[in-house]
Amino acid sequence: xxxxxxxxxxxxxxxxxLALRLxxxxxxxxxxxxxxxxxxxxxxxxxxxxxxxxxxEGTANPEAAARSRLVILxxxxxxxxxxxQSVRDRLAEGTxxxxxxxPLAAAVxxxxxxxxGVWEGSAxxxxxxxxxxxxxxxxxxxxxxxxxLSDLSHPVDSDVLVCGDQREAKERVRKxxxxxxGARYVDAGPLANARIVESITALLIGINIRYKVAGSxxxxxxxxxxx
Amino acid sequence: xxxxxxxxxxxxxxxxxLALRLxxxxxxxxxxxxxxxxxxxxxxxxxxxxxxxxxxEGTANPEAAARSRLVILxxxxxxxxxxxQSVRDRLAEGTxxxxxxxPLAAAVxxxxxxxxGVWEGSAxxxxxxxxxxxxxxxxxxxxxxxxxLSDLSHPVDSDVLVCGDQREAKERVRKxxxxxxGARYVDAGPLANARIVESITALLIGINIRYKVAGSxxxxxxxxxxx
Numbered sequence: 001x002x003x004x005x006x007x008x009x010x011x012x013x014x015x016x017x018l019a020l021r022l023x024x025x026x027x028x029x030x031x032x033x034x035x036x037x038x039x040x041x042x043x044x045x046x047x048x049x050x051x052x053x054x055x056x057e058g059t060a061n062p063e064a065a066a067r068s069r070l071v072i073l074x075x076x077x078x079x080x081x082x083x084x085q086s087v088r089d090r091l092a093e094g095t096x097x098x099x100x101x102x103p104l105a106a107a108v109x110x111x112x113x114x115x116x117g118v119w120e121g122s123a124x125x126x127x128x129x130x131x132x133x134x135x136x137x138x139x140x141x142x143x144x145x146x147x148x149l150s151d152l153s154h155p156v157d158s159d160v161l162v163c164g165d166q167r168e169a170k171e172r173v174r175k176x177x178x179x180x181x182g183a184r185y186v187d188a189g190p191l192a193n194a195r196i197v198e199s200i201t202a203l204l205i206g207i208n209i210r211y212k213v214a215g216s217x218x219x220x221x222x223x224x225x226x227x
Numbered sequence: 228x229x230x231x232x233x234x235x236x237x238x239x240x241x242x243x244x245l246a247l248r249l250x251x252x253x254x255x256x257x258x259x260x261x262x263x264x265x266x267x268x269x270x271x272x273x274x275x276x277x278x279x280x281x282x283x284e285g286t287a288n289p290e291a292a293a294r295s296r297l298v299i300l301x302x303x304x305x306x307x308x309x310x311x312q313s314v315r316d317r318l319a320e321g322t323x324x325x326x327x328x329x330p331l332a333a334a335v336x337x338x339x340x341x342x343x344g345v346w347e348g349s350a351x352x353x354x355x356x357x358x359x360x361x362x363x364x365x366x367x368x369x370x371x372x373x374x375x376l377s378d379l380s381h382p383v384d385s386d387v388l389v390c391g392d393q394r395e396a397k398e399r400v401r402k403x404x405x406x407x408x409g410a411r412y413v414d415a416g417p418l419a420n421a422r423i424v425e426s427i428t429a430l431l432i433g434i435n436i437r438y439k440v441a442g443s444x445x446x447x448x449x450x451x452x453x454x
Contacts, residue, residue, distance in 0.1 A: 113416065145449070157448040161430075189340065189433040196430045199423045203388075206416040207447060216449040220431075221384040222372070223438040 004028035005176070006068035008061045008075065008083055011035070011042045014100060015074030017149025018141060019056070020046050024152065025179035028055035032064030034086075039064070049152065066090035070172060072098040072141070073127065077107040077116070080123060084130045093134040096169045098176070099124045099194075100141045102201040113206040115199050124163060124194035136169035138162060139194035140176075142201045144183065145215020156182030158217030161200075163193045186220050231255035232403070233295035235288045235302065235310055238262070238269045241327060242301030244376025245368060246283070247273050251379065252406035255282035259291030261313075266291070276379065293317035297399060299325040299368070300354065304334040304343070307350060311357045320361040323396045325403070326351045326421075327368045329428040340433040342426050351390060351421035363396035365389060366421035367403075369428045371410065372442020383409030385444030388427075390420045413447050 007019040010031035023029045023046050031046075033039035039058030047054045065071050065087035075083050080101045091097070101123035105114040120126045124139035131137060140162045148154045160177045162185060164170045170187065177185040188197055200218065207216040234246040237258035250256045250273050258273075260266035266285030274281045292298050292314035302310050307328045318324070328350035332341040347353045351366035358364060367389045375381045387404045389412055391397045397414065404412040415424055427445065434443040 113420075148449075186434065187437050188430060189437065193340075193430060193433065196423075196426045199426065203415060203420060203423045204447075206420065207413065207450060210414050210416065211450040213449050213451075216447050219446045219448055220434060220443050221446055222375075222440050222443040223434060224440075 002028070003067060003069045004030045004055070006030045006032050006064040006071045008032040008064060008071060008073050008087065009079065010058075010074065011038045012074060013146035013150065014144075015072070016042050016046070017146045018072065018074060018100075018144065020049060020152065021149055021156070021180045022176065023054050023056050024050045027176075027179055030064040030067060031056065031058040032061040033058065034061060036060045062087045062090045066092070069095050070098070070176070071095055072100065074100045077101055077103045077123060080127065081130060084127060088131060091132060091135050095135045096172050097127060097131055097135055097137045098141065098173055099127045099137055099139050101127065102142055102198045104202060104205075113202050113209070115202050121192055122194035122198050124191055124198070128191060136164065136166045137191060138164035138169050138173045139191060139197060140173050142197055143204060143217045145217060148215040156180055157219075158182070159184045159186045159219050161186050161188035161197045163188045163191050163197055165191045184219075186223070229255070230294060230296045231257045231282065233257045233259050233291040233298045235259040235291060235298060235300050235314065236306065237285075237301065238265045239301060240373035240377065242299070243269050243273070244373045245299065245301060245327075245371065247276060247379065248376055248383070248407045249403065250281050250283050251277045254403075254406055257291040257294060258283065258285040259288040260285065261288060263287045289314050289317045293319070296322050297325070297403070298322055299327065301327045304328055304330045304350060307354065308357060311354060315358060318359060318362050322362045323399050324354060324358055324362055324364045325368065325400055326354045326364055326366050328354065329369055329425045331429060331432075340429050340436070342429050348419055349421035349425050351418055351425070355418060363391065363393045364418060365391035365396050365400045366418060366424060367400050369424055370431060370444045372444060375442040383407055384446075385409070386411045386413045386446050388413050388415035388424045390415045390418050390424055392418045411446075413450070
């Protein structure tokens with residue numbers, strides 16, 4: 001029996017956009033938030049957009065985490081560790097935590113076109129150090145524009161660079177990527193490569209500013225689709 | 228009067244491939260090398276590939292640098308500073324140095340899928356600290372596969388992410404990018420962004436290994452061509 005996909009921080013722009021696309025693909029979703037009422041409101045909005053049969057609900061982050069084995073974390077960098085700490089004891093063994101966090105300097109009043117240095121090397125590795133050993137962290141979805149995701153009429157045109165150290169956990173994330181038309185899974189190597197993948201987000205934010213667009217993203221050329 | 232384009236380290240795989248493509252576009256080229264005879268041999272090979280009227284010659288790095296106002300540096304990271312030091316006094320005021328260096332951990336016996344930390348932030352910023360103030364450093368061309376460049380029948384399918392702090396210098400590099408069919412200039416922001424752009428090379432090398440290809444590269448989606 002598949003558990004629903006929890007999207008922690010799912011009331012934010014990136015999280016709600018991703019949840020919208022996954023719900024549209026027919027996947028059951030639980031929106032998590034610090035504020036349960038806002039989580040329910042976002043769930044209702046998604047249901048309105050996708051259709052009355054959509055399986056989507058909203059609840060507090062810890063309950064959302066507890067009811068899922070595939071938990072997506074989409075919060076600003078400053079909220080990453082507090083959110084993980086608030087759900088840590090509720091993560092079941094074997095859960096995959098999909099970390100979308102980017103350590104933008106904006107977290108400390110700096111620019112969104114720059115990243116902070118993270119002691120562990122990347123936000124994803126920081127997450128891996130903060131969850132129980134029985135939880136696998138996979139980094140993914142950093143480059144999908146929140147604005148594009150939230151507009152169902154806008155096709156996604158981006159690869160999803162996926163980093164992680166457990167093959168099986170990455171394969172579970174591949175299914176999420178495949179559920180979003182226009183997104184393509186690319187195996188970007190071990191979790192430590194999130195150092196590079198996260199920083200690309202800052203580069204794309206700068207490109208958005210210079211090119212006056214809402215959602216530059218990227219495609220890897222020269223490869224065929226799998227492995 | 229346009230000076231020729233010097234390609235320092237132009238006997239290597241990346242440098243000779245890039246020189247080949249620029250020569251094919253009709254740009255006059257000087258191959259530079261520590262070894263003058265090898266530089267001449269590479270120049271002859273390029274002339275054979277492109278045609279007898281090709282303006283390409285080979286000489287020692289310092290002379291190549293002295294005769295050009297647009298100098299491309301394509302050497303392994305361990306050779307970057309020694310090469311700059313060997314040509315530093317020969318760089319004319321107003322020269323643009325196009326740095327293609329990537330600080331791969333392979334430089335110290337580590338993996339080509341990882342980068343080293345560079346004190347200045349990136350290889351390009353290290354170069355900028357090592358050249359006279361009258362020379363502008365622009366970082367570019369990191370993601371074009373040497374193997375693909377060297378095979379004229381293989382179309383280039385990659386954006387070129389260009390970082391630099393002087394607009395005019397970047398515009399001179401745009402002309403080089405535009406001379407390579409299939410390559411597209413993307414303004415990747417200030418020189419400090421080379422930290423990100425260089426590290427993407429390590430990511431692509433890992434993708435080459437996992438996907439068993441010779442030259443993965445990347446395209447930015449969601450933008451129109453200029454600015």
